[in-house]
Amino acid sequence: MKNPPRGVFPGSLLRRDMATISENDIELLDRWDIPGPRYTSYPTALCFHDGFRETEYRAEVAQRRTEAGNEPLSLYVHLPFCEKLCFFCGCNKWVTLNREKIDRYVDDLLLEIAMEREIHGPRPVEQLHWGGGTPTWLDAEQRMRVMDALKAAFPFLPDGESEISIEADPRNLPEGTVTGLRELGFNRLSLGVQDFDLAVQEAVNRVQPAELSLRAIDEARAAGFHGVSVDLIYGLPKQTEASFRRTVEGVAQAAPDRISIFSYFHRPQMFSPQKCIEEGDLPTPEVKRMLFAAAVDVLTSHGYTALGMDHFVREGDDLLEAARAGTMHRNFQGYSTRADRDLVALGVTAIGRTDGAFWQKSKDLKEWAESVRAGRLPIARGLQLTDEDKLRREIIASVMCRLELVFDDFADRVPNFPKRFEKELALLKPMVDDKLLEIDEKGLRVKPLGRFVVKIIAGAFDEHTPPGLAKISGRQAT
Ligand SMILES: C[S@@+](CC[C@H](N)C(=O)[O-])C[C@H]1O[C@@H](n2cnc3c(N)ncnc32)[C@H](O)[C@@H]1O
Numbered sequence: 001m002k003n004p005p006r007g008v009f010p011g012s013l014l015r016r017d018m019a020t021i022s023e024n025d026i027e028l029l030d031r032w033d034i035p036g037p038r039y040t041s042y043p044t045a046l047c048f049h050d051g052f053r054e055t056e057y058r059a060e061v062a063q064r065r066t067e068a069g070n071e072p073l074s075l076y077v078h079l080p081f082c083e084k085l086c087f088f089c090g091c092n093k094w095v096t097l098n099r100e101k102i103d104r105y106v107d108d109l110l111l112e113i114a115m116e117r118e119i120h121g122p123r124p125v126e127q128l129h130w131g132g133g134t135p136t137w138l139d140a141e142q143r144m145r146v147m148d149a150l151k152a153a154f155p156f157l158p159d160g161e162s163e164i165s166i167e168a169d170p171r172n173l174p175e176g177t178v179t180g181l182r183e184l185g186f187n188r189l190s191l192g193v194q195d196f197d198l199a200v201q202e203a204v205n206r207v208q209p210a211e212l213s214l215r216a217i218d219e220a221r222a223a224g225f226h227g228v229s230v231d232l233i234y235g236l237p238k239q240t241e242a243s244f245r246r247t248v249e250g251v252a253q254a255a256p257d258r259i260s261i262f263s264y265f266h267r268p269q270m271f272s273p274q275k276c277i278e279e280g281d282l283p284t285p286e287v288k289r290m291l292f293a294a295a296v297d298v299l300t301s302h303g304y305t306a307l308g309m310d311h312f313v314r315e316g317d318d319l320l321e322a323a324r325a326g327t328m329h330r331n332f333q334g335y336s337t338r339a340d341r342d343l344v345a346l347g348v349t350a351i352g353r354t355d356g357a358f359w360q361k362s363k364d365l366k367e368w369a370e371s372v373r374a375g376r377l378p379i380a381r382g383l384q385l386t387d388e389d390k391l392r393r394e395i396i397a398s399v400m401c402r403l404e405l406v407f408d409d410f411a412d413r414v415p416n417f418p419k420r421f422e423k424e425l426a427l428l429k430p431m432v433d434d435k436l437l438e439i440d441e442k443g444l445r446v447k448p449l450g451r452f453v454v455k456i457i458a459g460a461f462d463e464h465t466p467p468g469l470a471k472i473s474g475r476q477a478t
């Protein structure tokens with residue numbers, strides 16, 4: 001945001017007054033459970049096109065290099081391999097037991113790191129994230145080769161000033177591995193847990209004893225990680241309110257700093273492994289909402305605060321402080337305490353950004369590898385942002401992160417906000433009627449229950465992805 005938050009509305013932005021969600025609330029949220037982007041970026045990746053390739057990318061980076069000087073960078077490294085296939089998975093991954101295949105990928109990644117270093121120059125790194133796939137499916141030597149190459153290419157800010165995070169699968173963390181990750185320089189660990197219940201685990205082909213996950217949390221704490229977070233999913237086959245309550249309770253007792261409760265995104269046409277899931281085992285939409293309500297109930301009773309749609313954080317966590325101060329940001333990994341930096345994307349399917357553009361590396365492993373071996377940057381698609389995109393990005397970020405829009409914050413570019421965004425504000429009327437948000441002459445404020453559908457509220461300002469808007473319009477018309 002350009003301007004500091006002013007908070008036109010009385011009361012705290014983050015209320016704790018939602019320890020329970022009533023049946024009426026569940027019905028209401030069901031009505032607004034419309035598929036739509038989660039706005040980890042705006043415009044979203046759906047808008048990228050193949051008119052933005054290597055030439056456009058090189059021009060964008062060259063311009064940024066002059067403007068940005070020695071401003072810190074963020075790096076994202078995609079490590080797409082996994083040991084086993086989880087049937088629910090919607091990530092960009094390849095299952096392989098072939099260590100040499102991963103070795104070859106690491107070789108190619110090192111070439112790509114060198115090429116990116118050449119065009120970005122030695123800008124310091126403030127944030128690094130290893131995502132996947134499963135970065136911990138690389139063995140210790142492979143992990144060290146990647147980290148050494150990154151550190152040789154770019155100067156890293158000291159541990160206390162940087163966020164160096166990795167996504168880990170507790171099934172690939174034999175004893176001592178978590179400590180090894182800390183020694184390698186990681187200071188934030190994100191653990192894929194999903195559900196503790198054996199029937200659920202069997203239904204999704206991911207049998208993962210709870211002890212493995214709980215041990216990883218303890219080890220991370222002992223190894224001095226600055227933050228540990230856990231991913232859970234609600235809406236998986238065979239989940240019941242009682243079983244999910246037990247899962248969330250078990251995780252909350254281990255007290256990780258953050259817990260994400262993701263809504264299961266089931267699109268078997270898009271993600272073929274999901275065809276292995278028996279549709280009849282999936283919870284009904286009503287039960288799915290009850291699962292979420294149960295999670296909110298358990299987590300608030302353990303002192304967690306809900307942030308945005310699906311993040312829950314413990315008191316004292318810096319993300320909670322940032323949310324309270326109105327300085328929380330949203331990036332491809334979700335919510336963050338840090339403002340967006342130029343993001344260098346490394347690895348197949350990885351997405352990068354500058355203030356003025358987004359781009360994505362090739363999604364095809366072979367094409368990506370051939371390109372880097374030939375000395376070409378494998379930029380497959382991207383988008384140059386217009387001033388209108390940037391304005392709407394700020395508006396959407398304000399709704400997603402601060403749960404409010406203060407019209408005066410945009411006064412320099414939009415002297416009359418209600419007039420300029422008359423259509424968008426009108427689209428939100430049915431949600432105002434449902435008491436999910438309020439709008440007055442000073443701004444828009446998301447109400448406590450509205451945070452769980454905040455992406456739909458933010459979507460009203462999305463010019464590029466019409467489905468959410470169209471559905472909101474449809475509701476308005478009926
Ligand atoms: C790259 S994985 C995390 C690291 C590691 N591969 C693992 O699974 O432990 C990212 C997270 O995405 C979430 N996820 C994957 N597929 C999903 C889906 N279809 N719907 C909702 N969340 C999903 C899971 O919670 C998972 O932990």
Ligand code: SF4
Pocket residue numbers: 081082083084085086089090091093132133134169192
């Ligand atoms: S959820 Fe994680 S471990 Fe499972 S297939 Fe997807 S990326 Fe791999």
